[in-house]
Amino acid sequence: MEDVYILGIESSCDETAVSVVKNGRIILSNVINTQIPIHTVYGGVVPEIASRNHIDNISDVAKKAIEDANIDFNRINAVACTYGPGLVGALLVGLSYGKALSYALNKPLVGVNHIQGHIAANYITYPELKPPFLCVMMSGGNTQLVNVKDYTDFEVLGRTKDDAIGEAFDKVARVIGLGYPGGPKIDKMALNGQANIELPKTHVDGLDFSFSGIKTAVINLHHKEPDINKENLCASFEKAVTDMLMEKVKLAIQKINVSKIVLAGGVSANSYIRKEFEKIETNGIKVYMPDLKLCTDNAAMIASAGYYNFINGKIDDLTLNAVPNLKL
Numbered sequence: 001m002e003d004v005y006i007l008g009i010e011s012s013c014d015e016t017a018v019s020v021v022k023n024g025r026i027i028l029s030n031v032i033n034t035q036i037p038i039h040t041v042y043g044g045v046v047p048e049i050a051s052r053n054h055i056d057n058i059s060d061v062a063k064k065a066i067e068d069a070n071i072d073f074n075r076i077n078a079v080a081c082t083y084g085p086g087l088v089g090a091l092l093v094g095l096s097y098g099k100a101l102s103y104a105l106n107k108p109l110v111g112v113n114h115i116q117g118h119i120a121a122n123y124i125t126y127p128e129l130k131p132p133f134l135c136v137m138m139s140g141g142n143t144q145l146v147n148v149k150d151y152t153d154f155e156v157l158g159r160t161k162d163d164a165i166g167e168a169f170d171k172v173a174r175v176i177g178l179g180y181p182g183g184p185k186i187d188k189m190a191l192n193g194q195a196n197i198e199l200p201k202t203h204v205d206g207l208d209f210s211f212s213g214i215k216t217a218v219i220n221l222h223h224k225e226p227d228i229n230k231e232n233l234c235a236s237f238e239k240a241v242t243d244m245l246m247e248k249v250k251l252a253i254q255k256i257n258v259s260k261i262v263l264a265g266g267v268s269a270n271s272y273i274r275k276e277f278e279k280i281e282t283n284g285i286k287v288y289m290p291d292l293k294l295c296t297d298n299a300a301m302i303a304s305a306g307y308y309n310f311i312n313g314k315i316d317d318l319t320l321n322a323v324p325n326l327k328l
């Protein structure tokens with residue numbers, strides 16, 4: 001079969017990213033313009049500022065992605081674009097750019113669910129990885145256990161009933177004064193701490209999660225004891241959320257009887273979580289985790305997911321709209 005080149009576009013939150021990926025697995029270019037320094041001043045992403053910056057950046061990011069890939073625009077087989085979930089104004093920038101490109105090049109437009117993209121980051125990291133597997137999807141906006149039956153066939157087994165796990169990391173970090181984005185800062189702090197503070201774990205039936213209780217408990221504890229050791233608090237928070245995750249992952253393994261566990265999303269960059277997941281590897285179970293630079297938002301993962309949509313005939317037309325609360 002002839003090689004297939006997909007141009008991926010991602011603009012769902014505060015990263016403007018464009019990438020070219022060959023056959024769904026090999027990165028030819030992966031350009032990311034992050035707005036983190038701009039939003040840090042506000043302690044979180046400001047949607048309108050994000051949209052305006054995407055508009056400023058998208059053309060240059062796309063040009064650089066094509067240059068880096070050393071490929072002619074016309075060699076692209078399809079344009080894959082995140083159309084949800086995310087901030088509507090941010091999504092519309094990448095999607096409109098993708099539509100224009102698809103029209104001008106006369107190449108198919110392929111809409112990609114951002115969550116499907118996070119999962120596909122693993123196909124780039126592990127060229128041999130194939131479904132079926134259990135995906136532990138944990139990002140800034142989502143936390144869910146997904147039965148990935150095939151490249152484009154997903155069954156959500158459980159999800160958070162309130163905060164996403166990344167949201168809990170970010171809120172705790174903000175309240176204890178670590179700044180934005182909080183996940184990497186808590187990760188670093190916790191490395192020097194002991195998980196010696198008892199925190200209440202919320203029990204939810206079945207395979208769903210809840211992270212708002214633990215977040216509030218940490219915040220209340222910090223208000224009550226402002227001099228509490230932050231390194232120990234971060235380590236204890238990480239341990240408590242990881243225990244809650246693990247309990248459900250073990251249940252899900254029994255339920256769907258899988259041998260592959262695949263992590264995805266920004267929080268899968270967390271060093272404590274990665275270490276704990278390594279521990280559940282046994283003869284019968286193998287754990288996969290995305291390359292660190294592919295855990296958070298990027299367009300290579302969108303191009304990879306787009307490749308599987310494309311070869312399975314899942315193609316869109318120019319009426320495709322942004323869907324801010326798109327589900328898998």
Ligand SMILES: Nc1ncnc2c1ncn2[C@@H]1O[C@H](COP(=O)(O)OP(=O)(O)OP(=O)(O)O)[C@@H](O)[C@H]1O
Nearest residue numbers: 139140141142166183184187266267269270296297
């Ligand atoms: N080392 C880390 N430890 C814990 N959390 C981390 C780490 N690195 C990044 N994160 C968290 O990952 C999240 C960002 O990940 P991601 O880019 O996947 O989320 P998003 O795109 O905002 O949300 P979604 O993908 O659900 O739309 C943030 O909440 C950030 O704090």
Ligand SMILES: [Mg+2]
Nearest residue numbers: 139140296297
């Ligand atoms: Mg994301």
